Each structure stands twice: as structure tokens, then as C-alpha cells.
Amino acid sequence: MDDTGTDDSRPQFLSSQNAEFLINSVDAxxxxxxxxxxxxxxxxxxxxxxxxxxxxxxxxxVFVTNNSTKSRKQYAKKFQTFGISVNEEEIFSSSFAAAAYLKSINFPKEKKVYVIGEEGILEELELVGYTCLGGPEDGNKRIQLNSNFFFEHDKDVGAVVVGLDQYINYYKLQYGTLCIRENSGCLFIATNRDAIGHLTSQEWPGAGTMVAAICGSTQKEPIVVGKPSTFMMDFLLERFQIDTPKMCMVGDRLDTDILFGKNAGCKTLLVFSGVTTTSDLQGPTNSIQPDYYTSTVSDLMQSRLTM
Amino acid sequence: MDDTGTDDSRPQFLSSQNAEFLINSVDAxxxxxxxxxxxxxxxxxxxxxxxxxxxxxxxxxVFVTNNSTKSRKQYAKKFQTFGISVNEEEIFSSSFAAAAYLKSINFPKEKKVYVIGEEGILEELELVGYTCLGGPEDGNKRIQLNSNFFFEHDKDVGAVVVGLDQYINYYKLQYGTLCIRENSGCLFIATNRDAIGHLTSQEWPGAGTMVAAICGSTQKEPIVVGKPSTFMMDFLLERFQIDTPKMCMVGDRLDTDILFGKNAGCKTLLVFSGVTTTSDLQGPTNSIQPDYYTSTVSDLMQSRLTM
Known part of the structure; x- marks a missing residue:
């Protein structure tokens, strides 16, 4: 077995030796x-x-995040607050992926998009020129159910985009459900299906929660544009023109990040600084194996020691 | 073929002749x-x-409803407002089923139950002597996410009951999710999984929406106590001591009511006064066939004509 190779299906601990090998073998x-x-x-x-x-x-x-609450612009600002200079063009958020997907299928500009999600999705959709409904604006809407009440929805909504939404309520669930069930051909797009996310140091219900709710009410499955769907990767490949074996996907989640990288043929590095533990990786129920694993991205710095 | 028989797998239209046969052949x-x-x-x-x-x-x-928003007592009142006298003992709501299920497994009284749902579930659980958290009380709770915020949940919660909740919010989703993910052995109970319900003359997201959301965040499947689960039927059989072939389940939904009746070996009558249309019944994707079908329950009155 070659200790620097990636053909072996068993994941390898990121030693200083294979950290150097990994860095040298990829361009992105x-x-x-x-x-x-x-x-x-x-x-x-x-x-x-x-x-x-x-x-x-x-x-x-390249920074590829499934968190749809922010736009690329807002993410660039977040990097800046940490003193890290990152260009908007280097950021691929699932909010951007939703807009890029609609653009890629020539979704008509005269149609509207209903958003169950936060500001980031609205910003990205509006940048591309789409008219949005829903989002934060509908966060305070309440329903007074009585027999005379009729819930109206806009028949021009041609797509419902669902992402993480801290302000999820029954109004939005009903609005999105009616559009998907009643507007002919209305698309159901999920930014991603992550079960949980780290909105603070704690775990919180992720976009997968809101997406599952709409699956439950519509009995339909969404088009997923974030990880691990290949849409974002296809987009990246077209943009950067780098072969996937010359890319390394670094992530903390097996079922989104690592699967996303593996599906595309990238090298993969799992870090334990997020949701996945060593026992998750080595557990009998896990079928997704990264090429390498380590504690945090800073372990890539080890390669310096041997150079 | 016997036009009154139920062995034939094709559903039969409820004629005056087989209405009479049906009524005579069942006790409940x-x-x-x-x-x-x-x-x-x-x-x-x-x-x-x-x-x-x-x-x-x-x-x-017997009135068997998956709508968990009311307790049996509240349903008896609703019947009364229509001038129909129905005893609480004749009502089996999924709110009651949740309480009956916990009682049937000797769920400890010192444990608490977190409710994502409405008043009916709380009333039924409290009648049996359980301590509840959540429900309408948490309907107005908002979360201000910031890095110092830590969401506390009660470690004594041993079951999360999820039903239809018009006041669903991120607070409740987080609370229920944390209990199921972090409290050892915590049960995840769904009153039912109906995709939609008729809260007004319009369709609205049903309990299946909230249940799916919690499936999405916990990656777990619930114990379902309402239709089409057999729990409610087993309970009914024990209570009434009638053989299932001597019962007829009358409902408007194929995947809950008719399936529930068929699973138990009851006769089944589908009515088109609710969510199911003739084309749903006869469509190529439907695999659930009732014994009989008709417009509304009042068609059972036809039997008088031939007597």
C-alpha cells in the first residue's frame, strides 16, 4: 500500500508526509x-x-457552503471580520446555487419565486433579476383560521426555494405548499438537506428540516442545488476549468461534503472540527470514506515540517 | 361475481342493494x-x-379522527354544535391515541412530554396524568441567535409528541429535536402523517408536515399512533370486542382511512366528500382499493328504499 495514495478505500490519517503529498497533488x-x-x-x-x-x-x-442564510456578499463580509480576505467570486453558497440553477434552466423572469428561507436567498435571486415573495417578510404573518377564511397565493409563482429558515411558520408552509400543489409546473428547489447546522456553538435544525416539511405537505421531492448534489460542482468545474482529481474537498460532514467531493471524483479530507466524530467515521453504519481525515484544517500546515 | 360481496378486489359503487347488504353485515x-x-x-x-x-x-x-388539534371532549362539543349527540367514549382522536399509547407502554409519570401540536394533545396527555411542555405556550417564543446564546432543554423529557401545529416555529423544532437527539431513549411519537387537512374549506399542511420536519432534523422515524397505524385499531378492538370483519371503516382518504380499515380486516367505504376524487381512486398510481365507494355517507340511507 502506498501511504500517500488515494486508491486504498480506507481513509488515511493526515500525517505530515501525506499532507505534503496532498497539497502537491492538487491545484484547488x-x-x-x-x-x-x-x-x-x-x-x-x-x-x-x-x-x-x-x-x-x-x-x-473555493468556499462551498450549504448555509443559505447569507449571500456571497454577506459571506465575504464575514470572512473580513475574521481578518481573512476572500473574494465574492471564491464563495459558492447554496443561496447562490439556487439563483444559478434557475438561471441555468432559463427560468422565466416574468415568473416569481416564493422563498422559505432567509435574506441570502432573496439577495442572490434578486441579483440575477428574479422577483421574490416570502422570506423574512412573511416571518411575522399569522393565520386566523375560520370557516370564512380563504388563503390566496400568487398564481405566477413558478418556483419555491426552500432553505434554512429561523422564522419558519405555518403561513410560509401553506404558501409554499399551495404554490407547489396548485401552480402548474411549479418547481420545488431545496438549497440543501442538512439535518442540522451550527448556527451557534450548538446544533440547530438545518435546511433539511424545512425541506422535509414541504416534502411532507406536498408529497414531492425537491431539486437539491447544494451539496452533495452535483449541480454546484458542475458549475464550479465550468467556472474554474480544473479537473476534479486536481481538487480536494475539505469538509466536516460525510453525507454532504465528503459525498459531494467523492461524487465528483475529487480528493477528500474530513476534519473533526465540526459535526463528525471519529466514531461516526469508523462506525458500522457509515459507508462514506474520505481519502484523508484529521482534526482541523490547520493540520495541513504540518506539510511545512517536512519541506 | 356477487354484487354484494367484498371478496372481489374491484371497489363497488354503493347501490341501494349493497348499501343494505353492508349495513346488515356489520355491527359497527x-x-x-x-x-x-x-x-x-x-x-x-x-x-x-x-x-x-x-x-x-x-x-x-365510532368516530376515528387523525386531527389531533382537539381532545375527545372538544370533539364531543363540536358534534353538539351540529345537533348530533355523540359520547366522548365514541370518539377516538389521534390526540387521545398519543396519550393511550404512552399509557399502554407504561411511560413513566415522572418523565415529561414535549408537544409540537395544539391544545387537544395537551388535554389528553394531562387527563392521563402526564406533565407536558410546549404546545400553544411555545407558539410565541422567538430565538435570538448569537454566539453567546445557549438553548436549554429539559433533560427529563422522555417523549416528543408531534401533531398538526398551526403555531409551528423554530423554537419548537429546536426543542423537539434536542430532546430526541440528546435525551437518552426519548421517544418520537407522531399523532399521524396526513400530508394535508381541511382546516377550512381549503387544504392546509397536515401533521405530516410537522412530523416530516422532525424526521428531517433528527434523521429518525416516528412511532405513528393515528391512522393507518394499527395501534388505534388494536385499542378499539380491545374496547369494543367486535370482530373486524363486522366493522366498516368509512373515510375520505385512501392512504389513511381505507388503508387503516383494510390493514385491520374491516370492510371499507370510501366517500368522495373529502380529499379523494374518482380519478384518484381509479388512477394508475393508486394501489389501495376500498370495498365500496360513494359520494357521501348519506348514501347509506338508500338502503331504506329497498327495505
């Missing part, structure tokens, strides 16, 4: 953000130095 | 409520006379 690093770069509002130790080291070696850096 | 009628007895706050035509006719023939009447 794709990073998940929550649980990899930061946890909620706290930066993970050693991240700025690691990113700087990779940039100094000419590596392309 | 189990009625769904929403879409059968009423639609929202409107009584369906001919219901009081039909129930009266069946009672006059000595038939036992």
Missing part, C-alpha cells in the same frame, strides 16, 4: 465553512495561516 | 370526521339522519 482546495473555517461566530484556530500558506503555494481556494 | 361503523362528517366548520348534508338511522338499527358508531 474546496472548503466547507461551518465546522471547517468557523463554528457559528468563532473562527477555528489556525485557519488564516493555513489559507495563507495554500495561497502562497498558488492553490486556488 | 367507524367514521373518519374531516371530509366525512364535516368539512372544516360545515356539516356535510344528511349526516345527522344517517347516524340516527344506523343507531336505530343498533349499530355501534
Amino acid at each position: 482546495f474546496l472548503f466547507d465553512c461551518d465546522g471547517v473555517i468557523w463554528k457559528g461566530d468563532t473562527l477555528i484556530d489556525g485557519v488564516p495561516e493555513t489559507l495563507e500558506m495554500l495561497r502562497s503555494k498558488g492553490k486556488k481556494l | 361503523f367507524l367514521f373518519d370526521c374531516d371530509g366525512v362528517i364535516w368539512k372544516g366548520d360545515t356539516l356535510i348534508d344528511g349526516v345527522p339522519e344517517t347516524l340516527e338511522m344506523l343507531r336505530s338499527k343498533g349499530k355501534k358508531l
Whole structure:
């Protein structure tokens, strides 16, 4: 067995030797953000130095996050508050993926999009020129059910985009459900299906919660645009023109990040700074194996020791 | 083929002849409520006379509803407002089923139950002596997410009951999710999984929406106590001591009511006064066939014509 190779199906611990091999063998690093770069509002130790080291070696850096609550612009600001300079063009959030997906299928501009989600989705959709309904605006709407009440919805809604929504309520669930059930051909798009997310240092119900709710009421399955769907990767490949074996996906989740990387043929590095534990990786129910695993991204700095 | 027989797998239209046969062949009628007895706050035509006719023939009447928003007591009052006299003992709501289920497994009284649902569930659980958290009380709770915020949940919660909840919010989703994910052995109980319900003359997201949301965040499947689960039927059989072939389940939904009746070996009558249409019944995707079908329960009155 070659201790630096990736053909072996068993994941390898990121030693200083294979950290160097990994860095030398790829041209781009794709990073998940929550649980990899930061946890909620706290930066993970050693991240700025690691990113700087990779940039100094000419590596392309891309930040691929399933968290749809922010737009790329808002993410760039978040990086800035941590003193990390990241260009909007390097950020691929699932909010952006939803807008990019609609654009890619030539979703008509005269149709409207109903959003169960937060500001990030609205910002990205509006940037592309779509008219949005819902989102934060509907967060305070209440329903007074009585026999005379009739819930009206806009018949021009041609897509419902569902992402993480802290302000989820019955009004939004009804609005999205009616559009999908009653507007002919209305699309049901999920930014992602993560069960949980680190909105603070604690775990919180993720977009998978809101998406499942709409699956429950409509009995339909969504088009998923975030990880692990290949849509975002296809988009990335077209944009960066790098072969997938020359990319490494770094993430803290097996079923989104690592699966996303593996599906595309990238190298994969699992970090334990987020939701996944060693026992999750090694447990009998896990079938998703990364090429490498380590504690945090800063372990990539080990490669310096041997150079 | 015997036009009154039920062995034939093709559903039969309820003619005056087989209406009479059906009534004579069973001792008890189990009625769904929403879409059968009423639609929202409107009584369906001919219901009081039909129930009266069946009672006059000595038939036992049972009302089995998946709508968990009310308790049996509240349902008895609703019948009363329509001028129909129904005893609490004749009502089996999924709110009651949740309480009966916990009692049947000797769920400890010192444990607490977190409720994502409405008043009916709380009332039934408290009647049996359980301590409840959540429900309407948590309907106005908001979360202000920031890095210092820590969401506390009660470690003594041993069961989360999820039903239809018009006041669903992120607070409740987080509370229920944390209990199921973090409290050792915590049960996840669904009153039912109906995708939609007729809360008014319109369709609204049903309990299946809230249940799916919690499945999405916990990645767990619930114990379902309402239709089509057999729990309620087993309970009914024990209570009434009638053989299932001597019962007829009358309902407007194929995947809950008719399936519930068929699973138990009851005769089944589908009515088109609720969510199911003739084309749903006859469509290529439907695999659930009732013994009989007709427009509304009042068609059972036809039997008089031939007597």
C-alpha cells in the first residue's frame, strides 16, 4: 500500500508526509465553512495561516457552503471580520446555487419565486433579476383560521426555494405548499438537506428540516442545488476549468461534503472540527470514506515540517 | 361475481342493494370526521339522519379522527354544535391515541412530554396524568441567535409528541429535536402523517408536515399512533370486542382511512366528500382499493328504499 495514495478505500490519517503529498497533488482546495473555517461566530484556530500558506503555494481556494442564510456578499463580509480576505467570486453558497440553477434552466423572469428561507436567498435571486415573495417578510404573518377564511397565493409563482429558515411558520408552509400543489409546473428547489447546522456553538435544525416539511405537505421531492448534489460542482468545474482529481474537498460532514467531493471524483479530507466524530467515521453504519481525515484544517500546515 | 360481496378486489359503487347488504353485515361503523362528517366548520348534508338511522338499527358508531388539534371532549362539543349527540367514549382522536399509547407502554409519570401540536394533545396527555411542555405556550417564543446564546432543554423529557401545529416555529423544532437527539431513549411519537387537512374549506399542511420536519432534523422515524397505524385499531378492538370483519371503516382518504380499515380486516367505504376524487381512486398510481365507494355517507340511507 502506498501511504500517500488515494486508491486504498480506507481513509488515511493526515500525517505530515501525506499532507505534503496532498497539497502537491492538487491545484484547488474546496472548503466547507461551518465546522471547517468557523463554528457559528468563532473562527477555528489556525485557519488564516493555513489559507495563507495554500495561497502562497498558488492553490486556488473555493468556499462551498450549504448555509443559505447569507449571500456571497454577506459571506465575504464575514470572512473580513475574521481578518481573512476572500473574494465574492471564491464563495459558492447554496443561496447562490439556487439563483444559478434557475438561471441555468432559463427560468422565466416574468415568473416569481416564493422563498422559505432567509435574506441570502432573496439577495442572490434578486441579483440575477428574479422577483421574490416570502422570506423574512412573511416571518411575522399569522393565520386566523375560520370557516370564512380563504388563503390566496400568487398564481405566477413558478418556483419555491426552500432553505434554512429561523422564522419558519405555518403561513410560509401553506404558501409554499399551495404554490407547489396548485401552480402548474411549479418547481420545488431545496438549497440543501442538512439535518442540522451550527448556527451557534450548538446544533440547530438545518435546511433539511424545512425541506422535509414541504416534502411532507406536498408529497414531492425537491431539486437539491447544494451539496452533495452535483449541480454546484458542475458549475464550479465550468467556472474554474480544473479537473476534479486536481481538487480536494475539505469538509466536516460525510453525507454532504465528503459525498459531494467523492461524487465528483475529487480528493477528500474530513476534519473533526465540526459535526463528525471519529466514531461516526469508523462506525458500522457509515459507508462514506474520505481519502484523508484529521482534526482541523490547520493540520495541513504540518506539510511545512517536512519541506 | 356477487354484487354484494367484498371478496372481489374491484371497489363497488354503493347501490341501494349493497348499501343494505353492508349495513346488515356489520355491527359497527367507524367514521373518519374531516371530509366525512364535516368539512372544516360545515356539516356535510344528511349526516345527522344517517347516524340516527344506523343507531336505530343498533349499530355501534365510532368516530376515528387523525386531527389531533382537539381532545375527545372538544370533539364531543363540536358534534353538539351540529345537533348530533355523540359520547366522548365514541370518539377516538389521534390526540387521545398519543396519550393511550404512552399509557399502554407504561411511560413513566415522572418523565415529561414535549408537544409540537395544539391544545387537544395537551388535554389528553394531562387527563392521563402526564406533565407536558410546549404546545400553544411555545407558539410565541422567538430565538435570538448569537454566539453567546445557549438553548436549554429539559433533560427529563422522555417523549416528543408531534401533531398538526398551526403555531409551528423554530423554537419548537429546536426543542423537539434536542430532546430526541440528546435525551437518552426519548421517544418520537407522531399523532399521524396526513400530508394535508381541511382546516377550512381549503387544504392546509397536515401533521405530516410537522412530523416530516422532525424526521428531517433528527434523521429518525416516528412511532405513528393515528391512522393507518394499527395501534388505534388494536385499542378499539380491545374496547369494543367486535370482530373486524363486522366493522366498516368509512373515510375520505385512501392512504389513511381505507388503508387503516383494510390493514385491520374491516370492510371499507370510501366517500368522495373529502380529499379523494374518482380519478384518484381509479388512477394508475393508486394501489389501495376500498370495498365500496360513494359520494357521501348519506348514501347509506338508500338502503331504506329497498327495505
